[in-house]
Amino acid sequence: MRAGDLIRFARDAATGNRLRTCLLILAMAIGVAAVVVLTALADGARRYVLNQFSAIGSNLVIVLPGRSQTGGFNPGNAITSTPRDLTIDDAQALRRASAVYRVAPLAVGTSEISVGGRLREVMVAGTTTEFIAVRRLALAQGRFLPPGDWRRGVSEAVIGARIRDELFGRDEALGQLVRIGDRRFRVVGVLAATGQGLGMNTDELVIIPVALAQAMFNSNTLFRILVEASSREAIAPAKAQVTEILRLRHEGEQDVTIITQDAVLATFDRLLGTLTIAVAGIAAISLAVAGILVMNVMLVSVTQRTAEIGLLKALGATGATIRNAFLTEAAMLSLAGALLGLALGHAGAALIRQLYPAFPALPPDWAVLAGVATALATGLAFGVLPARRAARLDAVQALAKR
């Protein structure tokens, strides 16, 4: 039998029973669409997180107190016990490293902010004028913390957009005095709204000079030192230099954890990449179910078409021809289902992107390919048994059946 004839014959056989064919294609399509949409979601989550991290600033080397076991970034280490303080002097010392462009110390704590009887709890970040550049933040109003001696600092504060709205409403915030903890600060700037981000939400942050923050929290240690390398290539040397400087300053002991943004990104990338694969695997189970459906439907088809199979044999069809006809039919049904599923899946992902523009829900190419390939493979694999059963039918008995 010619290939073209085989395909046409299988197509006619498939379209001969509309309902059965439509249900089967739908089942396959749902499986493939599930793979496409779920991997689009998972991969979208991965991209979203990566984007968020990239937004923190580029070429970043982050120093945190305490030695992490792995040396890499581990979300569990975000709060580490502090064997030795990471001090403002440490941070200042890092400025001398050749590969380092900017350094911003960061002390963090919570406190209360109040103005005109309104009061709320806030996250307070103590830092220096470099912070805004290192973290790539933008101001909506006013200016950032002024440059000056890190160990002193004027009583000025920069507040997040949300804090501004809550404390001042429609009133002017710039130049107003606020009470943070037991100190009074003058509001000199308002950060531009950024929306929900990873880690620190800058919309609900109050930024004050690092020395004042340490005094407020009665602590000498920093939460982080943010180091910006002078270029992308300088990240590795900067890390090495930072490591060496801090080791010397800490009596030869390596008691800080230094992570680069690349490492953070790589870890998250890996983590969320694994999630995508896992999700794809779960979605693929629905494809296996669809495969079993293919087998069932094809078995029913063989039973219904027993007389036809007997006839084909009488007309000179070999077992192989009959097997191929049924396999082709299974493959065509699977392929049609896979294509429909692709269309549905892409439409679903597009809808998600439409509804949540910030969320890049795009199915990765490998998942699309794997989804279609799995659909075809399961369709064929589960089509083999019915096809062989058809090929082995006894012609005389098959013809006798009606």
Place this chain on the structure above:
Amino acid sequence: MSTPLIELSGIERVFHLGDSQVHALQSITLSIAAGEYLAVMGPSGSGKSTLLNLLGLLDRPDAGSYRLAGRDVTTLSADEQARVRSERIGFVFQSFHLVPRLTAAENIALPMLLAGIAPAQRGLRVRQALRDYGLENRADHRPDQLSGGQRQRVAIARATIMRPAVVLADEPTGNLDRTTGEEVVRLLEELNRGGVTLIVVTHDGALGARARRQLLMQDGMLQQDRQSSSGSSPESCAPAT
């Protein structure tokens, strides 16, 4: 006389039903020359269909040999037998056995499709066959849109489209009324006049009498093998050599 087209010798076919055995065919020895017109008759269950299936290579004997055009076909592989069926044998069934989703033209083309004949060639031959069997304006009708007689004409066109040497018809008029049945028989006899060996299973005596040679089966055995020339029948019980 040259070698006969069909030579059966000592054919046995036994069906096992649980513990019991059914001897559907017993020591059948028979030879049929090319171009013969043969009727196989006998009561229901006498083994007529079993014999025809065997002749059509749809079934294998448990013992004995079957030579088709001088070649032993019982030892052929299933695929080789399929090829012989495709090239040399045409079947006509009592219940027509048309594929319901295919049109008349497509049903007629089916053996050529299976044999891998090019579409252009197929189209030509199908058009000719439609003309020969008066089905030109039924070409695109599906079987359920055809009368019984038309269906059987489609089936005969299909059986002959590969120009087989033998046409095997198992009760071809069994599902037809008398006049339609006669029309179908005339078509088959027309084929025989064209040189095709025609073997018709029937239990209709009148129909059987039209054949030049009649086999009478009884309990799986060949009871009579008589040659008749236009009604007068010189009987001979001796199995042909």
